[in-house]
Amino acid sequence: MQVVSHIALNVFKESVRDRVLYSLVAFAVLLIGGSYLIGQLTAGQDIKIIKDLGLAAIATFGLLIAVFIGIGLVWKEVERRSIYSLLSKPVRRHEFILGKYAGLALTLLVNVGMMTAAFYLVLVYLNTQTPENIRAVLPAPVADPGMLRAIALILVELLVVTAIALFFSTFSSPFLSVALTMGLWLIGHFNADLRNFEAVVESPVAAYLARGLYYVLPNFAAFNVKTQVVYGLPVPGSYLLTTAVYGAVYIGLLLTAAVVIFARRDFK
């Protein structure tokens, strides 16, 4: 356990030194610049659009970090052979994988946390700028704490994406890993459509295949409650819980597979 946390802290340190946190600056510029522009263009509608923009930006920046750091996590160590000296220390191979994962999870947590803080700062400021009569007709408060639910699910989704990227990076090159991870992410967002596939196709084989894929592939659409929170619709706590458990199971399976593959590998 100690070993895992030391490896994780080193991953975090690497991401800080590699200036991953600069992405936060880009986020802040995008958000503040965007809200300023939108404020100029629209009247009244702007709060909703800014919320959409903010949530989408958190999800996108998080996705970029998860994918592009995730695919390099293991691959880089193997390719540059820094893993040679690391694995000659009292480190088991599965501890290495878990440490790498925990490190990137920590990086994401800090990043998403800071983006969220910046987002709410902008919203609080906008709240002071919004006249009382407009605030009264909005579907949700300007700095609505309910949006944290959407952000929590974004975080769970990012943790699943990280596990996918890490899984691929235990055996394939970064280029392939990006393609596979992004591909899976895209499919995962349209996954729900697979369930209805059997209504559209004739062949029972294709229908079974679609159904099988539906259960195997991650259902990322489940993590997306952005629209609900922006419109002030309720997102029940039980939904949050089941979705989080779904994510955790998925992560557990992916990490197990990554560990199994990694344990047998030759480092050439």
Place this chain on the structure above:
Amino acid sequence: MDAIRTEALTKHYRVGFWRSRPYVALEGLTLDVRRGEVFGFLGPNGAGKTTTLKLLMQLIYPTSGRAEILGRPVGDVEVKRRIGYLPENPYFYDYLTAEELLEYFASLFGFQAAERRRRVATLLDEVGIGAERRLQLRKFSKGMLQRVGIAQAILNEPDVVFFDEPMSGLDPLGRREIRQLILRLRDRGCTVFFSSHVLSDAETLCSRVAILAGGRLVASGHLSSLLAFQVQGWELVMTGVSAEALEQVTRAGQVARATPFGVGHYAFELPLTTPPDRVLSELTARGARLVSLMPVRETLEDYFVRQVAEAPRDRGLQVSGTHAGR
């Protein structure tokens, strides 16, 4: 209990994309290294030295055979606590400073912060990294990285260390420092197993060596007991040798060669069959004086070249009589 023991350790790689065929990186290596020994693992490029070390670190898995360190199977964490490893051309996280890297590794052994700092500071002194220890490793030269690599290998005061070409990339001063370090490790009771092409290092440091060529062990044992290190003849240097004396000894065929160095000054090479004292007394009887008499031994280099030249070159596997070579 031996420090290192391998039994018929074998590693085949599959090469070729479409019709992949086995390629022998290491074949049937059986080796024992005793506690407290400095053991030299020699062989030309591609002999399988790095392959062996990677097998011992369980960075790769053997095709067949077994390996043990300190009586336990390789890869065991309890073993890893007590060993150190310097990879060939080591590379470390270049975003860390030398100090941070060693602290990180020390934390993996579970050392507490104060202990870590103490160890790291003494180690960096020991391998000769001064103020540069606060520099990110991306700014390190090859030789400096090699020193950091050695430092990280002995961080835990290991019982057995594995060095893959410890002298590579070091300047003459650095080589000497590392030689002294290896001797200090030995005096502490640490077993040192190192691979090298630099035969003089092996000659000055090792109690025993193994010579590998083409993935196979071609010789191993004490340097002095390897057959080739027996005396092969004599070199006799005399001064005041008259022409008549010279003719006398060369004519009789007792001298393989006589090389003049100056007036009346000669070096005589005598084959093993000629007793040197007879030639010596014949020459002194004719007024010559002895400068030196030395046994001629094959050098490790000659031995190495001969062993390697004789080793089989084919690296493919013999598959049911047909040739699966490259």
